[in-house]
Amino acid sequence: MLLLALILDEDDTDLMHRVAHGDEAAFRHLYEKYLDAVYSMALKITRDPHMAEDIAQDVFLRLWQRAGQYRSQRGRVLTWLLSITRNHAIDRIRYDNRRPVAEEELDLTRLETANRTIWQAFEDDVLRLSLDELPPEQRQCLELAFFYGLSHSDIAEMLNVPLGTVKSRIRLGLQKLRAIYLEEGQEQSKSPASDV
Amino acid sequence: MKSEKRTGMRITVNCRECLEQLELYLVGALPEDEAAAVRFHLHTCQTCAAEAATYAPIIEALHYTPPLVAAPPTLVERVAALPAQHPRAAAHPHRTRWPSWNTLAAVLVIGLLFANIWLYRNWRTAQTELQQQRNLIAHLAEEQWRAVHLNVDEPLQTAPVQAAFYYSEDDPTAPGYLIIRNLPPPPAGKAYQLWLIRPDGVRDSGGLFRGGETVVLPVEPPTSWHAYQELGVTIEPAEGSPGPTGPRVLNGGL
Incomplete structure (x- = not known):
């Protein structure tokens, strides 16, 4: 299931360069390509469609006004947009003093198991990561930290488990994802044409 | 630990x-x-x-794991309207030069004047400030300084605030300077706090300050300016906060 990232999105970099020079057609091309992904990230974090719309609009306003600040050596355009979206959305839920809705987040049986994630919508060869490969408790702690900006002590308090348990779940979860990634990389190197 | x-x-x-x-x-x-x-x-x-x-x-x-949800048509329309609502001035992709060097010099001279008044009241402390202002003028007169214009967020949008952050691209470990004009004083018991934001979302405090006609805040990067992606200013308790808790009033990307 895992693919190693090998291809830089040179087309996107060119589009960003054009947007930096005020090219509206390039801007349209980028939002038609990535607006769903940005909105999805904002919605994932805020759980509020209206707030997610505001955040997505802000992100694309920034893209329109600040495309020149993008540096291709820092990573893909979409990763850059998703990173900005994540930071912006976490700021908003902190400002509103929101926390993940307990009934949704604490019920492990209701954790999202979407059939289609952001990466599945693009041919971008970003590492294809499935959090479903983790035990639910590890996935839950990783998501609460990464998507909701909660510290380990916040998570321990929210889940009513010892701090050490939260630390272990996050460490083991990320280590497991890395192990899967490395294992897949070795398999691909043995049969290079199998999944490329 | x-x-x-x-x-x-x-x-x-x-x-x-x-x-x-x-x-x-x-x-x-x-x-x-x-x-x-x-x-x-x-x-x-x-x-x-x-x-x-x-x-x-x-x-x-x-970042790629959230479920994909189609953006509502209303959002598509809002984003499509952005170029018309925010027409671009002359394109300059990497550098935003604000203010002009003359304006900057005038702002800094005003800063020097304030520093001298303070010198009269507390000579020893003000002498240090004066030297900082002189150093700042000398520094910012050099070509390698990059100016980042900061956006004004909703809480301050009724005030004629202008803000820019200057840092050296040649030496990203050197102090940067936050310069703000017409910043209203924060609410009682509060202060403004600058945040340096990494790509992973972690915020480092860049310092506390209060409002004024001209604010010049030297900022030491904990490591390098290249480690940061954005800047933000929020309103926090007067003693500062370990992380942003109050409303954001300024923001900009590095």
């Missing part, structure tokens, strides 16, 4: 402690002071930095 060592305001960690907390740091689960210690260690230890780099594709991939 039992064997943390505090040196001034900074906690330091050794390699073992850094690696124990590495995964927590990378997903943003550490409190700011502990995250700062790990971050600092990673900038000074190639072995631990190499270990952290093994997680880079995992952290990137986490």
